[in-house]
Amino acid sequence: MSPKQSRGEQTARRLLDAALEVHERTGPAGFTVPAVTAASGISLGSLYHHFGSFDGLAAALYQRCMAELLDAIVAALERSRTARTGVRAVVLAYLRFVEEHPAQARFIHASAHAGYLPAHAAAIAAAKAPRIERMLAWLAPHVRAGRIVDLPGPLIEMLLIGPVAELSRRWLAGAPDLDPRTAARLLPDRIWRSVSAS
Missing domain, CATH: 1.10.357.10 (Tetracycline Repressor, domain 2)
Incomplete structure (x- = not known):
């Protein structure tokens, strides 16, 4: 695996981990794009790059x-x-x-x-x-x-x-x-x- 692929996988994992943490802390009502990007420290652009949409992140x-x-x-x-x-x-x-x-x-x-x-x-x-x-x-x-x-x-x-x-x-x-x-x-x-x- 190339360093770029490894970084991409780490970014995706951080987003998924942050999404789970946000959902557990706030419930479905607080499970939003701004909350997940803030918790992960990863940009909206990166989220869309890896998952296509917030729905794609949730499905993943x-x-x-x-x-x-x-x-x-x-x-x-x-x-x-x-x-x-x-x-x-x-x-x-x-x-x-x-x-x-x-x-x-x-x-x-x-x-x-x-x-x-x-x-x-x-x-x-x-x-x-x-x-x-x-x-x-x-x-x-x-x-x-x-x-x-x-x-x-x-x-x-x-x-x-x-x-x-x-x-x-x-x-x-x-x-x-x-x-x-x-x-x-x-x-x-x-x-x-x-x-x-x-």
Whole structure:
């Protein structure tokens, strides 16, 4: 990598780091171009050079945060041996990520209905695809063996991740009656029952 490329990557990383910090500190209302350029010390011109627009920066940050979450889930899943422990690993890895990386988790969940995502949906889907494929590849032998229900990939993904994602969204928003540690104790077996073929 040339020095110019290295500097470019460092600039992009600083902008993404600053954007996450601003979002965590101010919430969506304060997540603005002036706030991010001030926090990063990087010019508006550089932001546009690297990301095309502020929406492009936000989409890139969402993509980075989602990749970190999925990487944690896939790593936990691939260390598992049985179908049941694999499902448990997915649930616990998601909840652990939310507790250990609340800023990233908050950005993921706050972005779910953000206006910038549709324009960047193809790039986001392309970044997620290899990670989702690894999850489905791990599950496939268990589906063939009749241990996990045979459903289309997106539906299996919804059963595994949907309940945990919704719990996390509400907890991150401050719901007083939800707690990831309680969920970690109670949800894995219930989610296992929802995907178990037996």
